[in-house]
Amino acid sequence: MTMSDIAIEAVGLRRTYETRTGWLRPRRLAIEAVRGVSFQVGRGELFGLLGPNGAGKTTTIKMLNTLLLPTAGRASVLGHDVARDPMGVRRRIGYVFGGDKGLYERLSALDNLRYFAELYGVGPREQRTRIPEMLEAVGLRGRENERVEGYSRGMRQKLHIARGLLHRPEVLFLDEPTIGVDPVAARELRAMVAGLAADGITVILTTHYMAEADELCDRIAVISDGVIEAEGTPAQLKDRVRKLDVMEIEVRETVGGDRLDALRALPGVERLSVETAGMADVLRVHVRPSDEVPGAVLAALAGVRTGRIATREPTLEDAYVAIIGRAGEAAQVPA
Template sequence: MPTSEYAIEAVGLRRSYETRTGWLRPRRLVIEAVRGVSFQVPRGELFGLLGPNGAGKTTTIKMLNTLLLPTSGRASVLGHDVARDPVQVRRRIGYVFGGDKGLYERLSALDNLRYFAELYGVDPREQKARIPEMLEIVGLLGREQERVEGYSRGMRQKLHIARGLLHRPEVLFLDEPSIGVDPVAARELRALVADLAASGITVLLTTHYMAEADELCDRIAVIDHGVIQAEGTPAELKERVRKLDVMEIEVRDSLDEARMDALRRLPGVEQLSVETGDIADTLQVHVRPSDEVQAAVIAALDGVRTRRIVTREPTLEDAYVAIIAQTDDAERTGDAVQVPA
């Protein structure tokens, strides 16, 4: 029987798609969604995979849980190769994704779990104890007779997790489980995920919420353009920008590329990004601690209507933004982005 010190191991994973563009003169294009991803997740770890939309997170997860075959490279879960031994992998994993799909709305939560328990091959005698246990773990015991169509988004996500745990998986993939959930339900989901990891289940989590990743994850990998750009504990990633200050400047006017380039060229400016808002945009500038540097940034915005300027210490979100901005700058300027062979 295969054994491994790692619950999840990916080595040089690649996934390409072939598509067509144009109508009169169609051309075939090959899109590399994942370009040589490698990482290891020890047993019992809560591992975060972070990245912007289209970075390759979900494609990577789908290769790890056997829903997609890698174009090249290899991956294993609990020592079982995802391409050569997919049945053994599926028996040992659970997959929970964000959103409304994957549940039968006209059925009760109890009937949903009974149905999925049958699909997972859970013995009927075990179901009698297992289903109430799952309902209690996710906090839905007492609401199991209600139709799912009347459930809130947070309750649906809890039911998704209960479904993913029915067959006692050793590895759980959580793909943005708290997306669109209200703050109270999101806090309950975070506590639930932490409890699952504490019970010994290996968890791979994707999320867009940096505070969630900072609170939950033992280690984090940041993926962008299909490549792992950084990896480490939340503290290690934050250390990348620890020696910098973050200037947050609300601007009411749009910043053209010439203005952004002028800001990038200022001595002491390391990274900058713009977060679009309904009323005003927020310019975030990572600078070396210096009154002169901050004054130069403000002077470079002469003629731009500003609303608020705040300087603070960096967070995990700032580290993440700096990593992604560095990658985007490399793509924009044409510099080579390091892709594993």
């Protein structure tokens, strides 16, 4: 990737927070939220940043959009250094975050957009065309005179996106834009995000929904404990576990730790997780393809009441869980 093709570059980014602990004998602690993150995002690329809560995703995003200064390392957006030229960065980016904050509920959607257009330096003449364009683009045309306090979660998220695009940014940061949104609204938002990338806008997306990342992202970086653990296209990440099959076994009773340990110890079993799904648990067993291994797994569950049993190819979620799991295991190994 040549310099002219790069929209975002992070090199060795670090962010340390100082905090105090204790009451009678307070001590200062330094917590490293981001520990040497490096990656590049091409112009017009839709790049996903995935990781568990507390992994450093939002801290990384806030350093890239100038809301936080890096403790060490450097980053640039469209050639503008985030620390030395924050205004140059801010003029070229938009930031959309999930949740209800960031809008004025007593104002209408139209008044919200007018207010933010003023903040972004969009002139009155351009506002007269730009605001209706944005309302049309996000599907809020005809509802713009209603107060935001009466909007649904999905409508608020659409208004967030319209607000973030008012000043025609070249780079858009989307921090969990579909969180808490109903399935229909989430599908509309995903289509909107895909359209932004198709129009040439560089998008960085954080999300906890693996299917969303798989559908939308050109490339993905997985961050855990402040470190990038894996990076590549969704297909490349899935290839990490492609040599395994996934057995999903619905169990109608609690499976004890001794039996789970016995399952993990079976030849051909690479990983095992348990997920609660309604009134039952689902055992998700990653196994090496073999005619014998599935039978050995089911034999180890003899006497346990089971329901649906299925075997499938790994998904991006399986790859993500494997990457995060390996990172956690490595962190527990004494230095």
